[in-house]
Amino acid sequence: MVRGHFSPSFESKPIREIAYETLKHAIITGEIPAGVRIVETEYADLMHISRTPLREALRKLERDGLVEYVLRRGVVVRAFTLADVEEIYTIRNALEMLTLPAIVDNATPEGIASLREKLLRMDQMVEKNDIEALSPLARAFHTELTRMSKLNRILRVIEGQDEYITRFSALSIANEPRRQAAHKEHHEMVSLVEKKDVEGFEQLMRKHIERSKENCLAALAHSQFMKA
Amino acid sequence: MVRGHFSPSFESKPIREIAYETLKHAIITGEIPAGVRIVETEYADLMHISRTPLREALRKLERDGLVEYVLRRGVVVRAFTLADVEEIYTIRNALEMLTLPAIVDNATPEGIASLREKLLRMDQMVEKNDIEALSPLARAFHTELTRMSKLNRILRVIEGQDEYITRFSALSIANEPRRQAAHKEHHEMVSLVEKKDVEGFEQLMRKHIERSKENCLAALAHSQFMKA
DNA sequence: GGTTCCAGGATAGTATACAAAAAACAAGAT
DNA sequence: ATCTTGTTTTTTGTATACTATCCTGGAACC
Numbered sequence: 001m002v003r004g005h006f007s008p009s010f011e012s013k014p015i016r017e018i019a020y021e022t023l024k025h026a027i028i029t030g031e032i033p034a035g036v037r038i039v040e041t042e043y044a045d046l047m048h049i050s051r052t053p054l055r056e057a058l059r060k061l062e063r064d065g066l067v068e069y070v071l072r073r074g075v076v077v078r079a080f081t082l083a084d085v086e087e088i089y090t091i092r093n094a095l096e097m098l099t100l101p102a103i104v105d106n107a108t109p110e111g112i113a114s115l116r117e118k119l120l121r122m123d124q125m126v127e128k129n130d131i132e133a134l135s136p137l138a139r140a141f142h143t144e145l146t147r148m149s150k151l152n153r154i155l156r157v158i159e160g161q162d163e164y165i166t167r168f169s170a171l172s173i174a175n176e177p178r179r180q181a182a183h184k185e186h187h188e189m190v191s192l193v194e195k196k197d198v199e200g201f202e203q204l205m206r207k208h209i210e211r212s213k214e215n216c217l218a219a220l221a222h223s224q225f226m227k228a
Numbered sequence: 229m230v231r232g233h234f235s236p237s238f239e240s241k242p243i244r245e246i247a248y249e250t251l252k253h254a255i256i257t258g259e260i261p262a263g264v265r266i267v268e269t270e271y272a273d274l275m276h277i278s279r280t281p282l283r284e285a286l287r288k289l290e291r292d293g294l295v296e297y298v299l300r301r302g303v304v305v306r307a308f309t310l311a312d313v314e315e316i317y318t319i320r321n322a323l324e325m326l327t328l329p330a331i332v333d334n335a336t337p338e339g340i341a342s343l344r345e346k347l348l349r350m351d352q353m354v355e356k357n358d359i360e361a362l363s364p365l366a367r368a369f370h371t372e373l374t375r376m377s378k379l380n381r382i383l384r385v386i387e388g389q390d391e392y393i394t395r396f397s398a399l400s401i402a403n404e405p406r407r408q409a410a411h412k413e414h415h416e417m418v419s420l421v422e423k424k425d426v427e428g429f430e431q432l433m434r435k436h437i438e439r440s441k442e443n444c445l446a447a448l449a450h451s452q453f454m455k456a
Numbered sequence: 457g458g459t460t461c462c463a464g465g466a467t468a469g470t471a472t473a474c475a476a477a478a479a480a481c482a483a484g485a486t
Numbered sequence: 487a488t489c490t491t492g493t494t495t496t497t498t499g500t501a502t503a504c505t506a507t508c509c510t511g512g513a514a515c516c
Contacts, residue, residue: 267466267467267468268467268468269467283468283469299468300467301468302468
């Protein structure tokens, strides 16, 4: 937080937002492992901010379920089990299926063009095997697709759950054959939406999510992310 | 907030939690209508607390989606449309269906006994047509039932959505014939869980939620809750 | 009459100060 | 030696102080 002592928003973003995003990222990537107690003064000093915005960030993380608040003991980073990952995929699957008809209904030529444009950029990443760059793009693709449904509340929940998975979806995408297949599926999705083939879209999507879940769980089983 | 100037937790609960719950309730019941800007000093004075805990409560409400944060302008109570209500029911329906097999699997004799005990109390309320008392009990019944699934993440989402509906489910229950029918369905649910009849349970539940949604939407259409 | 610019008030953003609870520690009694 | 109890330290909870920004309203100017 390199900025003058009193400057609430250097470039239009409260410090608490930065703190929130920083902490969220740190927790999701495992940089701050589960079980760790977040002592306010410690982290405030670390980030060169005061306790006030840090605390507000913690309240948001608390609502997100990323940290747990214990009365008069502050917050502790919550654990994350394999069962959690499964459950998250289950939620995402169920809710995403609900959006599909609305996506097909609301898809505009411009929207589809925008998706195609994203796919084009992704093509290159896949070719170059640049996983680092592909991962966020793939996520953006999905987000944009889902957003077309205009079902804002469902969206909010899906995106909330997605945040938990980001950390793992990178693992999932690391698998070469799966990466190729997933990319091909992304192309198909757009075509089906364009053709307004709801049935086909639903079938494809169900498989797509199921496979990425399998892949993610398999990758996780071999990784050292999980402890329990 | 009647308490000495410096007493963080009179009876083990931070002021920010009280503020959070109070505001949430006020927003959900419509006491603070949509579009209203929540000026920090104003509400802090109103509740006889300082801005700090109030702000932390606002951050939580922000994550809940009950208020909207505008840069440097604070928070505004978000609007609530009929489409929102429909979407919420859709979410709840989809997720609740996911929990049913797990509920049947994890149901213990004690758990069923506890549900039956609740039903017994509800019987009286239904008989006396005491809607005020029945409403929270009915909600508690559903919560307890869903909790049996042990699917904690799904639960968290469902309960999050449920909070939005509380305000309207009272309307729904006000309808005499529906109230009677719903109560009967509650009894059936427990029986089906006890018999471990997943299929029957699923069928009943699907209808139950669908009907309560219809009822709620119908009631809403006639009420003055909705503006848009 | 309308537009621009300045001043001042209102309000959010942040920092800091201080109280209270809990935890950690030390010393004495049993 | 262990339990108890008193004291210190750490850390959370809350209040307050201060600053930056936005908004409003009015004066000056065209």
